[in-house]
Amino acid sequence: MGMEQRSLNRDQLHDLNLKLVLQQIINHPATSRIEISHELELHKSTISSLYNTLMAKQLLTEIGQGAASNVGGRKPTMVTVNRDYGYTVTFDLGYRHLHATANNIxxxxxxxxxxxxxxxxxxxMVAKCQAFLAKIASEVTTVNGLLGICFSIHGIIKDNQILQSPWIDMQDVDLVRVFETQYHVPVLLENEANLSAIYARDFSTDQPYRSFVTLSIHRGIGAGIILDQQLSRGENGRGGEIGKTLTLLGPNTAGQSVESLCSEDALITRIENAKQLEHLDRTAIIKLFEAGDRDTERILRQACSVVAGLIFNVVTMLDPQAVFINSPLIEGLPELMDEIRGDYQDIAQTDFPINLIPRTQYVTLLGGCSLITHHVLNLDDYELRFQQGEVAASISEN
Structure with missing residues (x-):
């Protein structure tokens, strides 16, 4: 019995060390065995054996020589993750657009x-996703092909199932079953605001925060909550549904939900009503604001004060180190950030880091890519920092 017990533990230890080595290589994209052995405080021979295991799986690729140590000797061989190991695909099921990316490992x-x-x-939408998967499969050659799929859902997810999807009628389509059956890879579903938070956690190399909240302001308003590097989903996947909270500002708006005042759709409707116009979109609103239109300015400034109040409440409740905003409208009118920061300061009487997440069209997709990449590498609970998702190939709009 004792022997069996020991060998099991040795396997577990080997598995753990293998994950730690892979984590080191992902987080330091050009590193060497000697550096890994220093970082992990493991013997060089142990590292060599783990390294050989990862090489045999074709997870790593050697990228030439590093500088020799100051005492001379052989130059170390530098290593990085093998981009051609396989790829993942992430879909964001938006209301107006389906966004899709294929990403290397x-x-x-x-x-x-x-x-x-x-x-x-x-x-x-499912057929369009399948067409995208077929296109990538026919064009991309990797060792293992498709490794996993992630769907970003503008709704409530619990246990990898959609509990609520306010903008899209799912018609009893079980995405996980459909895609797992067809492609035989893991399929993960996650809420869009949570993926924004994962993006801010895993793709910002200079981002020092371990606890923060991202506000996603789109058709609705949601928050992704990271506390001590972990995503906090709440008991039923409803954590961060802050668009449903009530405003306490002003005689006309008290008791209304934040979403009904400040989501992008609400703002467009309010400006259309004020201007007696129809079919406005985000671009039209940005133009009206920039042209100094009084109604547009008034409505957007009021929205900024409601968002600042919302941030104040979030900070009071969760005590994060920072708040990030993911909003294409505010990205188009960055001066609104100054307005939100100023309003926050008026309420809180103190400064607090409130930052805009740039490149909004990639945020949820790269968050989903990180989630599924963690999963397919069996590194679900490991901290990984990816380089800012550079764009390897074509970007097309259909």
Whole structure:
């Protein structure tokens, strides 16, 4: 019995050390065995054996020589993750567009597409996803091909199932079952705001925060909550549904939900009503604001004060180190950030880091890519820092 017990533990230890070596190599994209052995405080022979295991799986690739140590001797061989090990695909099932990326295992973007799907049923969206997967499979050659799929959902997810999808009628389509059956890879579903938070955690190399909240302001408003590097989903996947919270500001707006005042759709509707116009979109609103339109300015400034109040409440409740905002509208009108920061300071009487997440069209996709990449490498609970998802190949819009 004793012997069996010991060998099991040795296997477990080997497995753990293997994960730690892979984590080191992902987080330090050009490193050497000697550096890994120093970092992990493991014997060189142990590292060599783990390294050989990862090489045999074709997970690593050697990238030439590093500098020799100051005492001379052989130059170390530098190593990085083998980009051609396989790829993942992430879909963001938006209301107006389906966004898709294929990413190498090191998260570089192979291809990004934005596909128009206004008023299309979920069955059409599924077919478009399958077409994208077929296109990538026919064009990309890697050791293992497709490794996993992630779906970003603008709704509530619990235990990898959709509990609520306010903008898209899912018509009893079980995405996990459909795609796992067809492609035989893991399929993960996650809430869009949570993926924004994962992006801010895993792709910002200079981001010093271990606890922060991201606010996603799109058709609705949601928050992704990271506390001590861990995503906090709440008991039923409803953590961060802050668009539903009530505003306490002003006689006209008290008791209304934040979402009904400040989501992008709400702002567009309010400006349309004020201007007696129809069919405005984000671009039109940005133009009106920049042209100094009084109604647009008034409505957007009021929204900034509501968002600042929301941030104040979030900071009071969760005590994060910072708040990030993911909003294409605010990205288009960055001066609104100054407004939000100023309003926050008026309420809180103190400064607090409130930052805009740049390149909004990639944020949830790269968050999803990180989630599925962690999963397929069996590194679900390991901290990984990816390089800012550089774009490896074509970016096309259909």
């Amino acid at each position: 090191d998260t570089t973007i192979i291809e990004y597409q934005r596909i128009d799907i206004v008023d299309q049923p979920i069955t059409v």
